Amino acid sequence: MGKGAHMDAAGWAPGQGADREGRAACRAHNFSAGPAMLDTGAMTYVQENLLDYEGCGMGIHEMSHRDVGGPVHEMMARTSDNVRRLLGVPDNYRILFFQGGAHGQFAAVPLNLFGKGGKGDYVIGGNWSTKAMKEASKYGEVRVVEDTTSKGNAYYAPVDEWELSDDSAYVHVCTNETVQGLAMHEDPDVGPNHVLAADMTSSLFSRPVDVRKYGVIYASGGKNLGPAGCCLVIVRDDLLDQSLPQTPSILSWKVANDHNCLYYTPNAFAIWCVGVITGDLLARYGNLEEVAKRSKQRAEMVYKVIDNSVGFYTNNVRPDFRSHTAIPFRIRDGVEELEKKFIRDSVKCGLHQTFGHSSVGGLRVAIYNGLPDESLKEFVKFMKDFMDTNAE
Numbered sequence: 001m002g003k004g005a006h007m008d009a010a011g012w013a014p015g016q017g018a019d020r021e022g023r024a025a026c027r028a029h030n031f032s033a034g035p036a037m038l039d040t041g042a043m044t045y046v047q048e049n050l051l052d053y054e055g056c057g058m059g060i061h062e063m064s065h066r067d068v069g070g071p072v073h074e075m076m077a078r079t080s081d082n083v084r085r086l087l088g089v090p091d092n093y094r095i096l097f098f099q100g101g102a103h104g105q106f107a108a109v110p111l112n113l114f115g116k117g118g119k120g121d122y123v124i125g126g127n128w129s130t131k132a133m134k135e136a137s138k139y140g141e142v143r144v145v146e147d148t149t150s151k152g153n154a155y156y157a158p159v160d161e162w163e164l165s166d167d168s169a170y171v172h173v174c175t176n177e178t179v180q181g182l183a184m185h186e187d188p189d190v191g192p193n194h195v196l197a198a199d200m201t202s203s204l205f206s207r208p209v210d211v212r213k214y215g216v217i218y219a220s221g222g223k224n225l226g227p228a229g230c231c232l233v234i235v236r237d238d239l240l241d242q243s244l245p246q247t248p249s250i251l252s253w254k255v256a257n258d259h260n261c262l263y264y265t266p267n268a269f270a271i272w273c274v275g276v277i278t279g280d281l282l283a284r285y286g287n288l289e290e291v292a293k294r295s296k297q298r299a300e301m302v303y304k305v306i307d308n309s310v311g312f313y314t315n316n317v318r319p320d321f322r323s324h325t326a327i328p329f330r331i332r333d334g335v336e337e338l339e340k341k342f343i344r345d346s347v348k349c350g351l352h353q354t355f356g357h358s359s360v361g362g363l364r365v366a367i368y369n370g371l372p373d374e375s376l377k378e379f380v381k382f383m384k385d386f387m388d389t390n391a392e
Helices: 003-010 017-025 040-048 071-087 101-113 127-136 253-258 268-285 288-307 336-348 373-390
Strands: 093-098 119-124 141-147 170-174 196-199 216-220 231-236 326-331 363-366
Touching: 040 268, 071 093, 071 231, 071 268, 093 101, 093 253, 101 119, 101 127, 101 170, 101 196, 101 216, 101 231, 101 253, 119 127, 127 141, 127 170, 127 196, 231 253, 268 288, 288 326, 288 373, 326 336, 336 363, 336 373
Parallel strands: 119 141, 119 170, 170 196, 196 216
Antiparallel strands: 093 231, 216 231, 326 363
């Protein structure tokens, strides 16, 4: 497709074809888990229009958000529409943009929902759900209803085995734990009597989502969404009036909704990037089912090497709960000398950011939507060559 092929679908026209592939060939193979590599075509479009947004003679990040009906307002509405179309968001849900990333929403979830009973149920799958629960404990009572650490972070128990409370304001999950590599590939059904709140920072736009099963979904930039600096919140209308009185305005879903996310200065640049990226996904794939197929196929390339390595590489997550976007692994269950050598040698081969999270060490490869297929092929080849060279 030519450069203008995306205009009808998205309102923006990221680069395509040879332009996308040619520029991608000049970029580093970047496997960072976050901030992560973004699609080359979409970022090329942003680069080309950074200083002249739609003929305005200035960048979107240089324009006032107080211009009623102006470019910033129009851009934010267009971005919201792309998100709604891509995820199939029902009409009774609001699409909001915040600063502060997912960490901000760790506090915003209890602050906005604890007005209806100050208790929250938490499903613990790893680092991020644990951090979310600790933050919520500052504002009310939190209870663990499922804890994967007792299973070595290998899998989640079925929902009917979660010890859900009858009086909780919400049930919180993280659908993809990037440190542990543990993921929910299906949307939990907690029933009509519970409000499900989900941190989807590292899984959003990697698979279809049944939004109706959730009361609120949030995802920060730095992964599939776009650059770090904004956080997307999708919240059901009836939950906008359940906040604690001390909820700061900058974290209030109701305040954001009442002011069209313009109560404070929005990160217009980051939100525009979200619009370009979601529009690009709409134009290239049409829906998230195709994106999910690609995500699963690419993840399986890495897991195949791990599983066929006869213990040289290890990943202890149960196969049906393995992440498709962030894959942690060890060498011989944690031989530090070999893991450090893997990182050094990978950099020499042009493969960057292959180290694991600082809290656990080891190795990790992130394969978000923006990573080119060629980069993943090079990484898989390196894994095989490294094993052949260093196997005892």
